[in-house]
Amino acid sequence: MGESPTATLRHVLEVDDLESGELARILDLSELLDPPQVLAGHGGVLLFEKPSARTRTSMEMAIDQLGGHPVSLSSAEVGIDTRESAEDLGRLLSGYGSVIGARVFEHHKLERMAAVATVPVVNLLSDDAHPVQTLADLLTLRQCFGHLEGLTVTYVGDANNVARSLGIGCGLVGAAFRISSPPGYRFDDVSVDRIGSVGTEVSVLDDPSEAVAGADAVYTDAWYSMGQEEEQRIRRDAFAPWRVDDALMDAAGPDAVFLHCLPAHRGDEATDSVLDGPRSRIWPQAHNRMHSARGLLLWLAEQRGLPGDAGPADADGTT
Ligand code: CP
Numbered sequence: 658m659g660e661s662p663t664a665t666l667r668h669v670l671e672v673d674d675l676e677s678g679e680l681a682r683i684l685d686l687s688e689l690l691d692p693p694q695v696l697a698g699h700g701g702v703l704l705f706e707k708p709s710a711r712t713r714t715s716m717e718m719a720i721d722q723l724g725g726h727p728v729s730l731s732s733a734e735v736g737i738d739t740r741e742s743a744e745d746l747g748r749l750l751s752g753y754g755s756v757i758g759a760r761v762f763e764h765h766k767l768e769r770m771a772a773v774a775t776v777p778v779v780n781l782l783s784d785d786a787h788p789v790q791t792l793a794d795l796l797t798l799r800q801c802f803g804h805l806e807g808l809t810v811t812y813v814g815d816a817n818n819v820a821r822s823l824g825i826g827c828g829l830v831g832a833a834f835r836i837s838s839p840p841g842y843r844f845d846d847v848s849v850d851r852i853g854s855v856g857t858e859v860s861v862l863d864d865p866s867e868a869v870a871g872a873d874a875v876y877t878d879a880w881y882s883m884g885q886e887e888e889q890r891i892r893r894d895a896f897a898p899w900r901v902d903d904a905l906m907d908a909a910g911p912d913a914v915f916l917h918c919l920p921a922h923r924g925d926e927a928t929d930s931v932l933d934g935p936r937s938r939i940w941p942q943a944h945n946r947m948h949s950a951r952g953l954l955l956w957l958a959e960q961r962g963l964p965g966d967a968g969p970a971d972a973d974g975t976t
Pocket residue numbers: 708709710711712713782790918919920
């Protein structure tokens with residue numbers, strides 16, 4: 658890629674790979690209606706070890722909207738650490754695309770890829786984190802309330818990748834984060850400290866009704882994540898009191914919005930009446946995946962010294 662001499666290589670494996678101001682800039686860029694074609698003539702390579710509807714489609718569309726060409730590969734085609742090491746894939750794909758996105762089980766695969774890649778590596782979900790989801794969540798909240806600072810976001814359900822990134826994201830924008838999960842499915846102290854490490858005002862509450870009282874947003878995710886499908890039956894029993902239904906939304910208050918990263922398991926973590934109800938913002942949130950992906954790619958291009966034009970290919974012909 659023809660980058661400026663001052664270019665810096667930035668990876669986004671967790672939300673706090675971004676400073677607060679950088680996060681705000683990405684949200685602003687996400688709302689640019691006529692973005693510069695910073696990826697014209699360039700590729701974006703997306704690897705998926707797990708299924709995806711929103712992430713793959715939104716990333717592919719965002720790359721296209723910036724003039725680039727997306728290439729998506731499944732684990733069956735790539736085999737991270739089976740057919741080829743994460744490091745060798747990082748080296749390889751750096752020569753084909755201006756950005757590498759990867760959805761993996763083990764987070765260390767992303768870290769190892771990023772350690773050797775010469776283009777930005779973006780976490781498209783790992784067992785630990787889902788930062789690109791958090792960007793869309795924060796964009797949606799900002800559009801709902803006009804600001805982020807001072808909001809209270811309550812996450813109800815499994816203490817997982819989505820919750821961890823959301824909690825960290827809340828801290829970066831000055832929002833308070835509350836979480837209520839069933840016994841056995843709560844964050845350990847290390848994870849709570851991790852969320853608090855960016856200054857998040859984080860509260861862990863046993864009672865979901867108490868946790869949502871006065872919250873601006875109630876957020877939930879699946880009770881079992883990809884790779885935990887065999888735990889579905891046992892988790893259903895444990896999580897039932899943490900289902901987001903109309904009574905829980907009423908406990909939050911009339912102005913609270915409902916968010917869910919999706920896909921939803923209707924009737925499990927949230928009822929149809931909440932998912933489809935007047936306080937639900939799940940579809941703007943899902944559609945913001947594309948806008949925030951575009952904002953992130955624009956910001957990454959800025960870091961590489963590409964304010965409006967991708968520039969010429971490198972001397973060795975790579976882009
Ligand atoms: N929310 C989310 O990441 O959805 P997908 O798994 O469909 O990409």
